[in-house]
Every structure is written in C-alpha cells, then in structure tokens.
Amino acid sequence: MSDQSNHQARPPPTAIAARLAMAYIASQAVNVAIKLGLADLLGKGAMTSGEIAQATGTQADMMHRLLRGLAAFDVVKDLGSGKFELTPVGDCLRADAPNSVRSLVRMVGSENWWQAFASLDECIKTGQNAYRILHGLESSFAYYEKHPDAARIFDDAMSANSALVGAIAAQAYDFAGIGRVVDVGGGQGKVLASILKAHPNLRGTLFDLPRVAEGASAFLAKEGVADRCEALGGDMFVSVPGGGDLYLLSHVIHDWDDQHATKALQACRRAMVPTAKLLILDRVMPERIEPNPMTQGNVLLDLRMMVGTAGGRERTTAEFETLLSDAGLRLSRVIRRGRRSASWKRYRRNACSGRMRTTAAGDAAAPHQAQKRGRASSFCQPLCAFFQACAAWALCQPST
Numbered sequence: 001m002s003d004q005s006n007h008q009a010r011p012p013p014t015a016i017a018a019r020l021a022m023a024y025i026a027s028q029a030v031n032v033a034i035k036l037g038l039a040d041l042l043g044k045g046a047m048t049s050g051e052i053a054q055a056t057g058t059q060a061d062m063m064h065r066l067l068r069g070l071a072a073f074d075v076v077k078d079l080g081s082g083k084f085e086l087t088p089v090g091d092c093l094r095a096d097a098p099n100s101v102r103s104l105v106r107m108v109g110s111e112n113w114w115q116a117f118a119s120l121d122e123c124i125k126t127g128q129n130a131y132r133i134l135h136g137l138e139s140s141f142a143y144y145e146k147h148p149d150a151a152r153i154f155d156d157a158m159s160a161n162s163a164l165v166g167a168i169a170a171q172a173y174d175f176a177g178i179g180r181v182v183d184v185g186g187g188q189g190k191v192l193a194s195i196l197k198a199h200p201n202l203r204g205t206l207f208d209l210p211r212v213a214e215g216a217s218a219f220l221a222k223e224g225v226a227d228r229c230e231a232l233g234g235d236m237f238v239s240v241p242g243g244g245d246l247y248l249l250s251h252v253i254h255d256w257d258d259q260h261a262t263k264a265l266q267a268c269r270r271a272m273v274p275t276a277k278l279l280i281l282d283r284v285m286p287e288r289i290e291p292n293p294m295t296q297g298n299v300l301l302d303l304r305m306m307v308g309t310a311g312g313r314e315r316t317t318a319e320f321e322t323l324l325s326d327a328g329l330r331l332s333r334v335i336r337r338g339r340r341s342a343s344w345k346r347y348r349r350n351a352c353s354g355r356m357r358t359t360a361a362g363d364a365a366a367p368h369q370a371q372k373r374g375r376a377s378s379f380c381q382p383l384c385a386f387f388q389a390c391a392a393w394a395l396c397q398p399s400t
C-alpha cells in the first residue's frame with residue numbers, strides 16, 4: 001500500500017479522538033455479549049436477533065441493536081438476511097475456543113475494574129491505587145481476598161493468560177542445558193506445566209505462597225508432570241529454593257514496587273549458583289512511546305498496575321537494569337517479541353480491511369526463536385494485544 005493510500009485510509013484526527021472517547025461503549029458491548037452468552041450461541045451457527053433474544057430472555061429490538069453494534073466492530077457479521085454469524089474475532093470470545101479471550105474480557109469488564117478506572121483521576125492526584133481510595137485496602141489482591149466472585153473472574157483470566165504464556169515460553173525459549181527450572185511466584189503451575197510437558201528432560205520446582213503451592217500440587221498432578229515437579233510454599237521476599245539452573249519470574253516483578261521487586265530478586269540471587277540464569281517474563285516498556293498496538297498493550301497494563309496494585313508497574317530496560325543490579329544480577333539479554341514486523345503490518349492491514357485470519361510473526365532475538373516464531377507468535381491478535389503474552393523477556397545472570 002502506498003504512503004498516499006495509507007494517508008487516505010486514516011480517519012481524520014477528530015474522528016480518532018471521538019472513537020477513543022467512545023471506546024468504553026464498545027468495550028461494554030463486548031462484555032455484555034459475553035455475559036449473555038452470544039458468542040457461545042452463535043458458535044453453533046448463524047441466528048436472527050429474534051432467535052437470540054428468545055434464547056437469552058432479552059428484548060428482540062434491543063438485541064438487534066446490540067448485534068448491529070457488534071457487527072460494526074467485526075465481532076459478528078451481519079449477513080443481510082436478518083441473521084448474524086460469528087467472525088474470527090467473535091469466535092475467540094467463545095468459552096471453549098482455542099486461545100479463548102472470554103475470561104480476559106470478563107475481567108476487564110468486571111465491576112471492580114470499571115470502578116477502579118472511574119477513579120483514575122483520583123489515583124493520579126493522590127498517588128494512591130483505586131482499591132485504597134475506594135475500599136481502604138492495600139491493593140486489588142486484598143480486594144479479591146474479600147470478594148470470592150470477583151476473585152474467580154480474576155483467577156480465570158489469569159489462568160487463560162498463563163496458558164498462553166506457558167505455551168509461548170515453552171517454544172520460544174531455548175532450554176538446552178537447563179536441568180531444573182524454579183518457577184518463583186508460579187501460581188497454579190500453568191506456565192511451568194506447559195514448559196515441562198514440552199521438554200520431557202526438564203525438572204521443575206514451583207514456589208509460591210503456601211496456600212497457592214498446595215493448590216498447584218493438584219494441578220501439576222493433573223497435567224501429568226508431578227513426578228518431575230515439586231510444589232513448595234514460602235515467601236519469595238525471604239528466600240526461594242536452591243538447585244535451579246533457571247529461575248523463572250513470570251508476571252511477578254510487575255506486581256511490585258521497586259523495593260519489593262528488589263527483595264524478591266535478591267532472594268533469587270542468593271539461591272542461584274554462579275552458572276544459574278534468571279528469566280523474567282514481563283512486558284518491557286519502550287523508552288519512547290509510539291502509538292502502535294504492542295505499546296498500547298504495555299501502557300494499558302501499566303495503567304492497570306497503577307490503579308490496582310501498591311506500586312506495581314511495567315518497566316523499561318533501564319529500570320530493569322537498575323533493579324537487577326541492586327540485586328547482584330546483570331541483564332544479559334532482552335528477548336523481544338511482537339515488534340511490528342512486515343508480517344504484523346500486513347496482518348493489521350488485512351484485519352482492518354476485513355481480510356483477517358492470518359497470524360502475526362514477532363521479531364525474535366535469536367536464531368532459535370526465529371525458527372519458532374511462526375507458531376509462537378500466533379497469539380498476536382488485536383483483541384489479545386492487551387494480554388499478548390510478553391512484549392519482551394529479560395534474561396539475567398549473576399553479576400558476581
């Protein structure tokens with residue numbers, strides 16, 4: 001596509017600003033579609049709005065207007081015969097779709113997230129997170145302890161994300177020479193189980209708070225990796241298990257302020273032998289922000305960390321380097337994923353013109369990842385951009 005046609009295709013700035021302002025209406029339409037089970041219903045075949053209204057106990061005229069809204073955003077297709085069918089975007093909202101983002105959409109659309117972002121201005125004025133302002137609690141994690149229904153929605157979303165991260169990490173990182181992976185803050189074990197299943201010679205140690213580690217044992221057994229993986233409980237701010245060749249921190253460091261993040265890294269450093277490595281799976285914020293989908297995913301997640309945690313944030317390479325150096329570690333490599341390669345641009349063009357279904361290939365840092373990137377980056381779809389597994393991974397080694 002020439003520069004000129006690109007220019008012509010771009011909406012005027014006023015339209016872009018208005019669309020941005022109204023984005024929450026589209027977000028709520030998608031969330032309601034999920035609440036009413038529209039994607040699962042339409043997954044069985046095209047239906048009229050009347051049929052969908054009857055099946056969901058809703059008003060036919062209003063359902064028709066919701067479906068028109070969803071059609072305008074490429075979630076469903078208006079067949080022109082009175083029927084609507086799912087598009088590929090709508091398809092990944094189904095509960096049982098491979099790589100379903102249903103639980104992620106539910107979490108982002110959940111009441112406590114809406115309330116938290118309604119307090120964004122207060123957060124910025126006071127420096128407090130929204131859960132402190134609204135509920136007098138330390139963070140969203142404390143809120144979930146008190147609200148099991150909200151916690152379930154959050155846990156489901158995290159599990160879906162971990163499944164994506166695990167699958168990508170298992171393929172994109174070269175585990176050659178690694179005997180044991182210690183997964184610090186490993187949660188239920190989805191990331192570690194994916195890695196162990198893909199690499200039958202690896203052994204693992206899952207480490208998390210005692211309550212979480214207990215639950216993880218059952219999951220690791222269900223995944224058939226319990227004979228190669230132990231689950232240990234403890235506090236990563238105090239100490240972490242020894243014996244690892246690779247220490248993994250997947251979506252852990254970004255939950256914490258610098259002081260806590262350094263403490264956890266220091267505990268890892270103390271447990272590491274000189275040849276051990278540490279792999280952080282988190283987004284890496286670019287030093288200079290440009291308006292592309294990957295960066296938008298980074299900043300949206302960073303804003304969520306701002307309203308939801310006590311000091312958590314997405315960090316730049318320089319910020320990671322400082323943290324790591326304070327913990328006696330040296331950043332040896334940043335493994336970038338999902339940069340705007342030629343195929344990403346092609347994908348975006350096709351997606352925008354309705355010819356989507358292809359996947360984007362991420363740029364990879366090493367030949368090993370280059371071989372794998374076609375498969376590993378198949379999650380780079382616009383709806384997933386917010387949670388698309390990792391913009392970059394930081395590989396670190398002891399500095400002394």
Ligand SMILES: C[S@@+](CC[C@H](N)C(=O)[O-])C[C@H]1O[C@@H](n2cnc3c(N)ncnc32)[C@H](O)[C@@H]1O
Nearest residue numbers: 162185186187208209212234235236237250251
């Ligand atoms: C966002 S989750 C990430 C889970 C998993 N690594 C993943 O990527 O799916 C953060 C994890 O850190 C764990 N965690 C929080 N505080 C901890 C502590 N003091 N010691 C060990 N784990 C902790 C939580 O229980 C949770 O499982």
